[in-house]
Structures are given as structure tokens and as C-alpha cells.
Amino acid sequence: MTQNTHILRTKLEVETEFGAFLGDTRIRLLEAIAIHGSISQAAKKVPLSYKAAWDAIDNMNNLAEQPLVLRSAGGRQGGGTQLTAYGKKVVALYRALEAEYQAALDRLTASMHEESDNDFQQFRQLLRRMSMKTSARNQFAGEIVGMRSGQVDFEVRLRLDAENELVAVITRESAESLGLTMGMEMFAMVKSSSILLLTDTRVKTTARNHLWGEVSRIHEGPVNSEVILTLPSGKTVCAVVTHDSIGKLELQVGQQACAVFKASSVILCLQS
Structure with missing residues (x-):
């Protein structure tokens, strides 16, 4: 046999x-x-x-x-x-x-x-x-540099690089479950569809996260376009926007633009 x-x-x-x-x-x-x-x-x-x-x-x-x-x-x-x-x-x-x-x-x-x-x-x-992956296009590593507890929500600030921080708002229960502490290294994810783009520095928004960078690539799809911003540190942010938005903002490679997204759009992960 x-x-x-x-x-x-x-x-x-x-x-x-x-x-x-x-x-x-x-x-x-x-x-x-x-x-x-x-x-x-x-x-x-x-x-x-x-x-x-x-x-x-x-x-x-x-x-x-x-x-x-x-x-x-x-x-x-x-x-x-x-x-x-x-x-x-x-x-x-x-x-x-x-x-x-x-x-x-x-x-x-x-x-x-x-x-x-x-x-x-x-x-x-x-x-x-054990080889599970995530579909979120934007993934960042950062160190916790600030935390603020509210009655319901819990605000976390992560340092991405020397010039930029990322703000996330999660529930108190989630914060307790993750065991968050100052200086802890976390993994942050943001869906590309949750990111808006601005080019006017005078525009004010209620969104907590504003990451300025240079448009390094524009990938046009059948319905939407994918725009990649490169931050001064070399890190990148991906946003998916409509073709109309590209036209209205007159976005071009080499242009300065800002990735804007709500703190509630950020998902925090801790590798066990």
C-alpha cells in the first residue's frame, strides 16, 4: 500500500x-x-x-x-x-x-x-x-500621543510622523477592551471612500483629520477616480472620488491637496 x-x-x-x-x-x-x-x-x-x-x-x-x-x-x-x-x-x-x-x-x-x-x-x-486580510486602503502605524475620555466616546491621537497626527474616536468600551495607554503603538485603518479632498487652505471643516500632501498619482476608473497624496514624510493617503470632483478641484499630479476625514471613520487595531 x-x-x-x-x-x-x-x-x-x-x-x-x-x-x-x-x-x-x-x-x-x-x-x-x-x-x-x-x-x-x-x-x-x-x-x-x-x-x-x-x-x-x-x-x-x-x-x-x-x-x-x-x-x-x-x-x-x-x-x-x-x-x-x-x-x-x-x-x-x-x-x-x-x-x-x-x-x-x-x-x-x-x-x-x-x-x-x-x-x-x-x-x-x-x-x-490565520491569513485574514483587510480591505481598507489606508493603513498607518502610529504611537498614541494623546487620549481624552468622554461620557460615551474616547478620543485617541496617533503620531504618524514629525508633522502629522491622526485622531480617532472610539467607544469607551472599545478603549477599555484594547487597553490603550500613552506611547502604545497602534494600527489605524481608513477606507478610501471615507476621505474627502480639498485644495483651498481657507476652507474650514468639522472633520478632525486634515493631512496635506502632494498629488502623486491619479488612477481613473470607469466611475470614480483614485487619488494618491504623498505626505512630506513619504507616507501616502488614498482617496476615491468622483470624476466630477476631479474636474471641479482641477486636480493634477504635483498639486497640493488635503485629505479630510472624520475621527469616527478611523478604525484602531492592536496586534495581539
């Missing part, structure tokens, strides 16, 4: 305390950027769409303590794009961890012949459930 042989082959997913950060696809994108010096050529090599490649870079730079990728203007062909010294170290560390990870899986596989097929299938299902 032939014995079934199960082999575990999986791709390493690296997470910070703020959530998903690196995976095989993103690492291959970084390696391709290092080789080609062009985001468009690197995206084709992976392969990824041009937009998906930029989205991945924006997300990594937003979550990292330092930028992994530096870019310069150059239109749709990508201009000059290169890994920072920090980015090169991250890639090297990932590949080293990947080798150790696979070695551990090989040892686990070797012992699985003593387990039932049902146990193996349950283990695979558990791994799938």
Missing part, C-alpha cells in the same frame, strides 16, 4: 505589531526594483499591474519606520525608483527568515506520517484562517 505523503510548502508572511507587512510577492517586487530601477519594469517582472505595484510600495512605506523605496518623477514609465539601504536590509532579512521557516516546515512534514490525514487537513484550514 502506498502511503500518502504530505509536503508543506508555503510563503513566508512577515507581520509587524501593526499587521501584514511583507510577503513573497512584495519581496520579489523589491528585488525587481533593485535590479531594474523602474517600477513599471519591476511590476512586469513579478508580475503585477502598475497600480498594484504602487499600492504595495505605498503600504510598505506607510508601515515601515523608514522608507523602503525612493522614487522620483518620471510619468507612467516610473522614472527613477530605487531601494533604500533600509529596504535592502529588509529584503536580506526576509530571505534569511524564509530559509529558516522552510527548514522548520520540512521538519514538521517529516513527523506528519504519524498523524491522520484529517489532522493534516484541519491544520491547513487553520493556516488559511
